[in-house]
Amino acid sequence: MVKLTKIYTRGGDKGETSLGDGSRVKKHALRVAAYGTLDEANAAIGLARLHTDAIGDEGEAEAMLARIQDDLFDLGADLCTPSKPDEDPSQVLRIVDGQVDRLESEIDSMNAGLSPLTSFVLPGGSPAAAYLHLARAVIRRAEREMTELAGCESVNPAALKYANRLSDHLFVLSRHINARGAGDVLWTPGKNRP
Numbered sequence: 001m002v003k004l005t006k007i008y009t010r011g012g013d014k015g016e017t018s019l020g021d022g023s024r025v026k027k028h029a030l031r032v033a034a035y036g037t038l039d040e041a042n043a044a045i046g047l048a049r050l051h052t053d054a055i056g057d058e059g060e061a062e063a064m065l066a067r068i069q070d071d072l073f074d075l076g077a078d079l080c081t082p083s084k085p086d087e088d089p090s091q092v093l094r095i096v097d098g099q100v101d102r103l104e105s106e107i108d109s110m111n112a113g114l115s116p117l118t119s120f121v122l123p124g125g126s127p128a129a130a131y132l133h134l135a136r137a138v139i140r141r142a143e144r145e146m147t148e149l150a151g152c153e154s155v156n157p158a159a160l161k162y163a164n165r166l167s168d169h170l171f172v173l174s175r176h177i178n179a180r181g182a183g184d185v186l187w188t189p190g191k192n193r194p
Contacts, residue, residue, distance in 0.1 A: 020081030030149045035076040037142035041135045042072045048131035052177070061128070061177055064106055068166065071099055075159055079146070083154045095159045103165040110176040119186040121171075125178035132174040139167045
C-alpha cells in the first residue's frame with residue numbers, strides 16, 4: 001500500500017518528475033503523458049460512477065467501474081516504471097493477461113444482451129453513458145500515446161492490450177447502461193446537410 005504523508009515535494013518545480021524506478025524525466029515525456037492521460041480517463045470514470053446508482057443492474061456497472069479504476073492505477077504504475085531485463089516480477093506492478101481476460105469476459109457478457117448496431121453511437125443517452133464515452137475517448141488517446149512510447153521504449157504488451165480492450169469495454173458498458181442499447185443516440189449520416 002502507498003503511504004503519502006506530504007503532498008508537495010517541490011521536486012517538479014523545474015519541469016521534471018521521478019519515474020517509478022527513481023529516474024528523472026521531463027514532465028512532458030511521452031511516458032509521463034501516457035500515464036497522465038490514464039489519470040484523466042480515471043477521473044471521467046469517477047464521474048460516470050456518480051450516475052450508476054440510477055441504473056437497475058444490481059450494482060453490476062458500479063462493481064465493474066470500481067475494478068477498472070483500480071486497474072487504471074495498476075496500469076499507471078506499470079507505465080511509470082520502465083521495464084528492465086533483470087527486473088524482479090515480484091517487485092514491479094505490471095498489468096497481467098488475467099486483467100485483460102476479465103475485461104473480455106465482461107464485454108462478452110454485456111454484449112450478449114444488446115441488439116446489433118445499425119449506426120454509430122453518439123455520446124449521450126444518460127449521464128453515466130455520456131461520461132463513459134468521454135472516458136473511452138480519453139483511453140483511446142492514452143492508447144495512442146502508449147503505442148507511440150512502445151515504438152521507442154519497452155512497454156508491457158499486456159498493458160497495451162488492456163488499454164485497447166478497456167475502450168471497447170467502456171463502449172459496450174455505455175450501451176448496457178443506456179437501457180441495453182434502447183437509449184442509445186444513433187448517428188444519422190448527413191442529417192443536417194442543406
